[in-house]
Amino acid sequence: MPEPVSWDNIRVENGLKKHARRAAAIVFGSLACRNETTRNTLRTLLEESSALKIFDVGNCYFEFQVGNGSFVYVYERHIRYKVLNKNGYDLANYKINLYRSNNSAKEDLNNMEAATYNMVDGKMVTSKIGKDAKFSEEFDKKYTIKKFTLPNVKEGSILEFKYKIKSDFIFNIRGFSFQSDIPTLYTEYNVSIPEYFVYKTNFTGYINVKRTKQERVNANYIAGLSSGATLSQYVLENVPALKDEAFITTLDDYRPTIDFELQGTNFPSEGFKDFNGTWPKLITGLAEDENFGAFINRNAIAKTLLPTILKGEKDSTKVTRLIFDYVKNNIKWNNDYGFYASSTNPKNVFEKKSGSSADINLALLSLLKEAKITAYPLLVSTRDNGAHPGIPIMSKFNNVLVMVMINNKSVLLDATDKDLPMGMIHYSNLNHQAFVVDLTKKFGNWVSTEPSIATEKIYNYHLVLDKENKLKGKLSLYSRGYSAFNLRNRHRTANNEAEFI
Incomplete structure (x- = not known):
C-alpha cells in the first residue's frame, strides 16, 4: 500500500x-x-486504559443455620483482570469491607483465593497469594477491612480473585455494580431468593442491565424439607469504563447497579408480613424504633436542660435558635453519617459530647419537641451516597436533618457544624430533595433541599491614584450563603489573623 x-x-x-x-x-x-x-x-x-476486566461474576444465595434457627446469605465473587500497563498495577491490591453490628450479627470472609498468571518462555506461571500478603484492618467499631496483595505483577499479567462472604444481615443483601473505571468484557450477577422472602430491587445508572433469567428452582434449606427459590440472572457485556467528570455529585448515580432491600416475609405458619412495602409502613417502623422514634420521645434530659437554655424565652424563633445553638456548641460531630442514633437515649449523647449526625440532629429534635416547637426528622441521601430512587427504600438514606415550622414557614436545621446558621445545611446534604417524616400521623413527603440563600462574593475597592500613578486603598469582601459559611469556618480554624488573611 x-x-x-x-x-x-x-x-x-x-x-x-x-x-x-x-x-x-x-x-x-x-x-x-x-x-x-x-x-x-x-x-x-x-x-x-490501564487494565481490562475480563469478567466479573457474582452469586448470592441463602443458607439456613440450624444452630440459631435463622437464614444467612452467601455472597460469592469471581473477578479476572488483565494488566495492560504500569498504571494497572494497583489492581493487585484488593479490599473487602466486612460489617458487624453491636450485637453478635456480623459478616465473615470464609474463603479467598487469588493468583497472578504470567507467560514466561511460552509457559503459564502461576503465583498464588501468600499468607504474608493478607492483612486485616479494624477501620472502626463496625467495619473490618480485609486487604490482599498479589505478587509478580507485570504488564500483561492476569489477576484473579475469588472469595466467599457469609452475612447475617439479610435485610439488605449485597448489591452489584456492573461498571467500573476500566473497560469490562463480561459481568454477571446471579441471585437466588428463598420463597419465604420478598425483596424490593432498585436499579440505578444509565446502561440497561439485561435480566437473562428468572425461574423457580428447587432449594433445600432444611434436611428433609423441600423448598423453592427464585433465581434471577443479570448480565451486561462490553461495558465501557466510567470515568469521573467535573460537576457531578457521585459516579454511583451513573453506574449501573442493582440493590436489594427486604420488603416482607412469607413463612408458612405466619403468612405474608409486610415490613416496609409502603411509606406508612416504613414510617411506622421508624416511629417504633428505639434508635429513632423512641429516642426522640425520651425527654428526661430535655426537661433538665431546657430551663437553663431558654431562661423563660417564649418566642418560637428565639427558642429554636437558642436550642439549635446549644446543641451545635455542646456536641461535636464525629464525621459519621447515619439516621439511627447510636444509643437509645439523648442523655448519652449530651454526656458524651460527641456523636454521629443522627445522634446530634435527633437529640436536637428531642429538645425542640419538648419545647413545643413543631419539628420533624428529615431523611437525606447525601451527595456521595447518590440520589434516592424516590420509592420506599429505607437503606438508600444515610443521614437525618431537622425541619421546623416557624410562622408557617419551613426552616432546615443541621447541628453538625458550629458555622451553620438556621436555614443552611451542610454542603454534603445538597442532593436536591429529602423526605420529611411525621411520626405521629405516619405520613411523609419530599421537600426541596436547594439553598434558599444565594452563594456569592462581592468585592468593593476604594482606591486612590497617587502622584506616582500607583493605586492605593482598601478592599472589602462581602460573602453570602456557602461562601460566608466557608469563610466563617476558615476564620474559626485559623491559628492567627495573618493565616486567615
Missing part, C-alpha cells in the same frame, strides 16, 4: 483519548504502525 494515506497521519486528540479510555478493546492493523505519527498515537491510546 503506497504512502502516504489517511491512517499514516492519525494524531492524538482529546476526543480520541476519551473514546480510548471508555473502549473495551482497541483494534488495529499492521499498516497503522508503519508511520511514526500514527504509531505514537496508537501507543498513547493504549496507555489510556
Whole structure:
C-alpha cells in the first residue's frame, strides 16, 4: 500500500483519548504502525486504559443455620483482570469491607483465593497469594477491612480473585455494580431468593442491565424439607469504563447497579408480613424504633436542660435558635453519617459530647419537641451516597436533618457544624430533595433541599491614584450563603489573623 494515506497521519486528540479510555478493546492493523505519527498515537491510546476486566461474576444465595434457627446469605465473587500497563498495577491490591453490628450479627470472609498468571518462555506461571500478603484492618467499631496483595505483577499479567462472604444481615443483601473505571468484557450477577422472602430491587445508572433469567428452582434449606427459590440472572457485556467528570455529585448515580432491600416475609405458619412495602409502613417502623422514634420521645434530659437554655424565652424563633445553638456548641460531630442514633437515649449523647449526625440532629429534635416547637426528622441521601430512587427504600438514606415550622414557614436545621446558621445545611446534604417524616400521623413527603440563600462574593475597592500613578486603598469582601459559611469556618480554624488573611 503506497504512502502516504489517511491512517499514516492519525494524531492524538482529546476526543480520541476519551473514546480510548471508555473502549473495551482497541483494534488495529499492521499498516497503522508503519508511520511514526500514527504509531505514537496508537501507543498513547493504549496507555489510556490501564487494565481490562475480563469478567466479573457474582452469586448470592441463602443458607439456613440450624444452630440459631435463622437464614444467612452467601455472597460469592469471581473477578479476572488483565494488566495492560504500569498504571494497572494497583489492581493487585484488593479490599473487602466486612460489617458487624453491636450485637453478635456480623459478616465473615470464609474463603479467598487469588493468583497472578504470567507467560514466561511460552509457559503459564502461576503465583498464588501468600499468607504474608493478607492483612486485616479494624477501620472502626463496625467495619473490618480485609486487604490482599498479589505478587509478580507485570504488564500483561492476569489477576484473579475469588472469595466467599457469609452475612447475617439479610435485610439488605449485597448489591452489584456492573461498571467500573476500566473497560469490562463480561459481568454477571446471579441471585437466588428463598420463597419465604420478598425483596424490593432498585436499579440505578444509565446502561440497561439485561435480566437473562428468572425461574423457580428447587432449594433445600432444611434436611428433609423441600423448598423453592427464585433465581434471577443479570448480565451486561462490553461495558465501557466510567470515568469521573467535573460537576457531578457521585459516579454511583451513573453506574449501573442493582440493590436489594427486604420488603416482607412469607413463612408458612405466619403468612405474608409486610415490613416496609409502603411509606406508612416504613414510617411506622421508624416511629417504633428505639434508635429513632423512641429516642426522640425520651425527654428526661430535655426537661433538665431546657430551663437553663431558654431562661423563660417564649418566642418560637428565639427558642429554636437558642436550642439549635446549644446543641451545635455542646456536641461535636464525629464525621459519621447515619439516621439511627447510636444509643437509645439523648442523655448519652449530651454526656458524651460527641456523636454521629443522627445522634446530634435527633437529640436536637428531642429538645425542640419538648419545647413545643413543631419539628420533624428529615431523611437525606447525601451527595456521595447518590440520589434516592424516590420509592420506599429505607437503606438508600444515610443521614437525618431537622425541619421546623416557624410562622408557617419551613426552616432546615443541621447541628453538625458550629458555622451553620438556621436555614443552611451542610454542603454534603445538597442532593436536591429529602423526605420529611411525621411520626405521629405516619405520613411523609419530599421537600426541596436547594439553598434558599444565594452563594456569592462581592468585592468593593476604594482606591486612590497617587502622584506616582500607583493605586492605593482598601478592599472589602462581602460573602453570602456557602461562601460566608466557608469563610466563617476558615476564620474559626485559623491559628492567627495573618493565616486567615
